[in-house]
Amino acid sequence: MNKEIGIGMLGYAFMGKAHSHAWTDLPIFFWPLPAIPRLIIVYGRHEERVKDAMVRYGFKRYTTDWREVIRDPEVEILDNCLPNYMHKDPCIEAVEAGKHVVCEKPLARDSIEAREMRDVAKKAKVKTMCAFNYRFVPAVRLAKKILEEGILGRVFHFRARYLQDWIVSPEFPLVWRLRKEYAGSGPLGDLGSHIIDLARFLVGEITAVTGVTRTFIEERPLPEDPTKKGKVTVEDAFSATVEFENGAIGTLEASRFATGRKNYNNFEINCEKGSIEFNLERLNELRVYVVEPDERKYLEGWHEIIVTDPAHPFIEYYWPPGHILGWEHTFVNELHHFLDCVVNDKDVGPYGATFEDGYRCAVVCDAILKAAEEGKRIAVEY
Amino acid sequence: MNKEIGIGMLGYAFMGKAHSHAWTDLPIFFWPLPAIPRLIIVYGRHEERVKDAMVRYGFKRYTTDWREVIRDPEVEILDNCLPNYMHKDPCIEAVEAGKHVVCEKPLARDSIEAREMRDVAKKAKVKTMCAFNYRFVPAVRLAKKILEEGILGRVFHFRARYLQDWIVSPEFPLVWRLRKEYAGSGPLGDLGSHIIDLARFLVGEITAVTGVTRTFIEERPLPEDPTKKGKVTVEDAFSATVEFENGAIGTLEASRFATGRKNYNNFEINCEKGSIEFNLERLNELRVYVVEPDERKYLEGWHEIIVTDPAHPFIEYYWPPGHILGWEHTFVNELHHFLDCVVNDKDVGPYGATFEDGYRCAVVCDAILKAAEEGKRIAVEY
Amino acid sequence: MNKEIGIGMLGYAFMGKAHSHAWTDLPIFFWPLPAIPRLIIVYGRHEERVKDAMVRYGFKRYTTDWREVIRDPEVEILDNCLPNYMHKDPCIEAVEAGKHVVCEKPLARDSIEAREMRDVAKKAKVKTMCAFNYRFVPAVRLAKKILEEGILGRVFHFRARYLQDWIVSPEFPLVWRLRKEYAGSGPLGDLGSHIIDLARFLVGEITAVTGVTRTFIEERPLPEDPTKKGKVTVEDAFSATVEFENGAIGTLEASRFATGRKNYNNFEINCEKGSIEFNLERLNELRVYVVEPDERKYLEGWHEIIVTDPAHPFIEYYWPPGHILGWEHTFVNELHHFLDCVVNDKDVGPYGATFEDGYRCAVVCDAILKAAEEGKRIAVEY
C-alpha cells in the first residue's frame, strides 16, 4: 500500500491554485512518491468561493476558519498561500501544533515578523520551508550546479531585475499588494525577495546595499468603491546596488511599471571563466558563457541551453527533450522536495529555502528600504 | 451536482501520461467544466506496468485486453494513445460501440487505413477527434486568429520543419517508430504529420508536392537483443516542396538527425501585409511581422509576442501574464475542446482536427513518399 | 615605396559603390598591403552620373564606353559590377586583354553563358573571381573552418533560404531584375545563387534537385512610364529540395515576397556531432551546436558566437571584440583576397569563388528551373 499524507491549504486564489495543482500533479510525474498527498481541507474567507475551490481542486472539505485547518487531525502539512499579513500567525500556530509548514514568500511583511517565525521554526521538530519556488526552476538549479562545481571560478558581478507591468494604468485599483499593512512593501517584497533569494542561493551573503525607491502613482481607486481613491502606501519600484561577502558587486531592481515586461525575472552572473544568464519568461533556457581553451577559442560563446535534457535537474520526471515545462512546474518540483524532506526527514536547505533564508531575505529588503530613506549605504546585519 | 463523464484510456506511456495528466488538470484550470472527467480504466500489455499506471494516474481499474475498455459501460470516451498500428481497429470498434473517440496522431499508418477510419466516423453519431495537439498551442491559435481576420492579406509562403535529434547515434535501438509495420513511416508520419496538419489548418489545402527521403543509418541494434541488428524500414528524414490551392508555395521537412534541435517544430508564413513565425521550443511566443502605415513605418518590425495575455487564446484559464505554459497544456486545451464537443454536441472542427483532417494529412504523407520514390511532382488528391 | 595596382570599374550603382568603397578601405584595414589599389577609371552609361561617381569615389577618370576601361593601360584589374546581361562580354574581353577580372555574381544569366566564361578563364593566365562575397563573412568563414576541421562529423542536412520583401507591392516597377533578358532569372539567380554557392562551399557538390517556382504578380508598371505595364518574365520565388554527393539532403528557397525578411540569408547545417546556423541580418554572429562529452552534457547547447574575436577569420584587421562589422566589409575581405591572389600569384579557390564555381552554381540554378518546369527530379551534371 502507498503511504499517504494529508495537506491543509490556506487560500485558493493565485497561489492556492498553483499549490493545489502541484500536489495533484505529484504522483503523475514524481513516481514512486515517498507518500501520496491527499488534499484534506482548504480555507478561504468567502464560503461560496472556497466551497467551489474544494470541488475543483479535489479537497475533502473546506472551512472559513483557518484555525480549523491547523486543528484538523488528518492534516500533516500546512500549506500557507495567504497574503503576507497572514503568514506569521498561522505558520507559528501550525508549527506549534506539530504540523509541517510550507509558507509562501515573502516569509513575512518585514524582518521583525520574519525573525519571530524563524525563531519558532528553529526550535521545532517539524519541517518548515519558505516557498521560493524559483530555486526549483530546472534552469536555476542547473546554474546552481554549475556554480557549485566551480568551473566558472570567482564571481565578479550579480545583476538581477524582476520587472512586471500590471499597475501602469492609474485606473488599476488599490489592491492589497499596494497597501503596506497587508503586503509590508511593494515590488521589493513581492518580486525583489525572489531575486534577493536567488542572489543568496547562487552567489552568497549580501553585506551592504544602497538604493532608491519611487511611488509613481500615489492614489488609486478603491476596489470596493472605484469612485473613491485611497493612498498607495508601498513603493512602485526600487533600484539598489549590492555588495557580497565574496567581493562581488551588482544591482537589484524590481518594478511593476516596466511596460512590456510581463514576468521578467532576469539575472546575470559574471565570473572569471564564464557567465550565466536567465530569464523567467523563457524558463526552459539557460544561457551560459564558457571560456574555451586556446585551441578551441573560436568556439567560445554563450551556450543557449534548452534545459530539458535527461542530464538536467528534474527533467527525468517529465518529458523527452524539447518538450518544455511551464511556470507551474516550479511548484511541483518544490513540493516534491518538501514532501521528501518531511517523509524522509531530510534537511530543507540548502536547495529549499528555510525560514532562516526567508528571514535573511527580509533583512536585506529592510536594508534597501532604509538605504533609500536615509540616502546611505546600509550594512546588512542578520 | 456536477455532471461526470467516464474516460477509457489505451496506453500509459508517453502519450498516455500526457493525456491522463490533461484529464486530471482539466477541473483545476477549465472551470466550470461541461462535465468532470473520471478516469475509469486504462489498458496496457504489461500487467505490472499498467497496474502501476492505474495507481499513479488515478484510474479505477486496469486491463490487458483493450476490448475490455471499449466494452466498459462506464466509459463514454475512448482515448487511444497506442502506437500507430493500433489506431485503426480499436477506434473503429469503439465508434461502432457508440463511444466518442479521440485518437493520437497520425490517424493511421497510411491513407488507406485512415480513409477507413474516416468513413466509419463520418457515418457515426459519436464525436471523433484526431489529436493534433499543436492546434491547441495558444500561440498557434493566435496565428490562426490573425490569419482568419485577414489583416495579413494574401499568403505567399509556408515553410515548416520539425526537427529532432534523438536517433543520431547508431547505437540507438530499432524501436517501433523505426519499423514500417508499426509506424507506417518515420519522421514523416510522426513529425511531418504535425506540420502538414498545421499547413492545412493555417494556410489551406495542399495540391502538389515534390520530395526526397533518406535513411542515414540502415541497421540498428534490436531492443530485445542489442547484439543483433535489424533493418530500419522507414525514412530517417524527408524534405519536400509544397504547393497550396491558394497559390502559396513552400517547403516541409522533418528529421530525427538534426543535432541540437530537440523539438523544433518551426514554421513561417509570409503574407502580403506581414508574416508569422513559431517555434515549439518557445511555445509561449509568437513572432508576427506587421506592416505599419507610412507614418509609423519606423516602428515596423517583428512583434515578439509573449502569448500569455488575457487577450490571447486559452490564457483566461491559466495564470497572469508572463507565467508561461508547458508543452503538456496543449493536451489540456485539446481535451477540454473535445469534452465540450462531446457534452454540448458541438463540431470538433474546424479548430479541432477531425478524422477527415487525419485522413487528408495521411494522403499528403503518402504523396510525399511517392514523390520521393518516383522522382516526380505528385498532385494531391483526396 | 609601396607598390600600386590600377583598378577599372564597370558600374557605380549598388555594387559599384560597394566595390569602390572596399578598394578605398583596403589600406586602412589590411596593412601592409601587397599593393595599394588606385582607382583609375569608372564606366557608366549616364555621363553626368558616372562623372559624379568619379569624384565621389575618387577615380581619376570616367567613361561611357566600357571598352575604354579594358583598353586603359593603367588598369590591371577589371571589376565588373554591371547587371547580369553585361557580365559575359566585358569579362571575356578583359581576360583576353590580359586583365585580371573580378565579376559580380551570378556569373552570367545562365549556365551556357557561364560555361563560355569559365572556358576562357581556364585557359588564361590572369586571375578571375566570381564575387560571391558571403564566403568572406567572418562567420561564414568560421563555419567553413569548423567543418574543415571535422569536429562536427558527417553532414546530414543543409537548409537555406534567402528571403527579401522589396517587391511585395504591385506598384513596384518592372526593373531589370524582373526581366529575363537582363537578369536571366529572378531570386533564383540573384539570391538563390548565393545559397547554392554556400551549399557547395560548405557541404559539397549537389547531385539532384526538385523544385517549384511562382510568379505572384505577373505584370508591373514600366519604370520609364508607370501608366503602362509590362510582363514580369522571371519567377518571384522558388522552393527546392536538394541532394548532395555526400548523402546529405535539404531545401533551398529564395523569395522577394517574404514580408519582414529584409536580407535574410539563413542557413542551417546539421551534422553528427553538432550543427551550424547563420543569418546574414546578424552577420557578426554564428550559432554552433557542439555535442559535449557525457560529463559536460548539461552544458550542451547552441554556442552563440560573436564573431569579432582575434581568434576569428579576418578580425585581426579590424576592431576589438564586440565592435561589429557591417555588410560592406564582406567586400573589403573579398577584394583583399583577390588582390593577394593577383599580386602574389595565389589560387583564388578554394576560399574565393572561381569562374568554375560561378559556372557550377549556374548549372544548379538551371536544374532547379527545369525541375520546376517539368515536375521532375533533375540530376545535376556539370
Place this chain on the structure above:
Amino acid sequence: MNKEIGIGMLGYAFMGKAHSHAWTDLPIFFWPLPAIPRLIIVYGRHEERVKDAMVRYGFKRYTTDWREVIRDPEVEILDNCLPNYMHKDPCIEAVEAGKHVVCEKPLARDSIEAREMRDVAKKAKVKTMCAFNYRFVPAVRLAKKILEEGILGRVFHFRARYLQDWIVSPEFPLVWRLRKEYAGSGPLGDLGSHIIDLARFLVGEITAVTGVTRTFIEERPLPEDPTKKGKVTVEDAFSATVEFENGAIGTLEASRFATGRKNYNNFEINCEKGSIEFNLERLNELRVYVVEPDERKYLEGWHEIIVTDPAHPFIEYYWPPGHILGWEHTFVNELHHFLDCVVNDKDVGPYGATFEDGYRCAVVCDAILKAAEEGKRIAVEY
C-alpha cells in the same frame, strides 16, 4: 568645384583609425557633402608609426609635435583622438587658435578639467563637439525620435550597463586605461560616460546617484617590463542607482570583468505606453514595445526592428534594407554631423554632444565616485 576642408588628427591608434576611416568614407556615403574633408596632418609620439599611419590613412604629412597640427594653416578641424590626459590642453589651444575641435570622450579626466574646456568653448566662435558616437547609431537616434514624439509617454525607468571582459586575466598589463593619471577613472569614464551621455540624451538630467566601485585585481604587470608589477589606480567596475529630474529611476553599471560581454552597451527605457531596448553588439536592431489599442491587444509585443529601412535615421546614405552597418559607421555619421555644423554654421547640439554635455557627463561620473567613497546619495550639481 567642391569645397574642401582640412583635417588635423591627433593620434592614429584605435580612435585615430576609426576617425581617419570615417573622414575617408564620408564622400562615398554622404553625397553631396558640404565640403570634402582632406586629411592634412597626423600627430603621434612614435615617428615610424605615425609615418606609417600617414601613408595608410592618406594624410599629406605627419608630425611628432602636436602643436604643429594646431599651427598648420591648412588645418581647419582638429580631431583629438589622444588618451584622456591629452584632451584638455590641445583642445583649448586649438580652440584659441580658431580651429574647430572634435574631441574623443570622455571630455577630460574629471569635471574640473572638463569645466575648463567647456568654459573656453563657450566663449569661442568655433564649433566644438565631444565625440559621444553612440548618439549616432541609427537605432539610438531612432530611440530618440520615438521618445521625442511622445508616443511612449512618461518615463519610469532607465537602466544601462556597459560590459566588457578584456582585463579579466591578471596577466593583462597595466595599460594607460588602468592608471588614474592618464585615464582619470576606469570603466566609469571609459564606458560609463557613454551610458551617462545616453541617459541624458534620451531621458533627461540626472539629479542624484548612489554607488559602489570595485577593483578586483589590484596589481598588474607593467607593459614595459612584465616581470614587475604596478598598482591599478582606477576602479575595475562600478554599479550605481540613478534618479532623473523627470522622476524616473534606474541603474547604471560598467565593468571590464563581465566575461562573455564583449561590447555590451545595453539600455532599457520603460515608459507609460511602451519600452525601448538596445544592445550595441546588435547595433542594427532596436527593440520597442508598443502598447496596442484594445482591439489589437493580441498583437502587443516587442517590435524587433532592423534599423536599416529608408524610414530610419541615416539609412538613406547607405544600403538597401537588411544590409547591416558596422560599429565604425557611428563615426561616419557623427563626423558628417560635425562637418555640417562647421560648414553651415549649425548647432552641434542637441543631436551631437557639446562640450557642455561632456562636462555634465563628467560631473555625474565624479558624483558616482564620491557616492561610492562616502557611502552616500550624492546630489548632482552642474
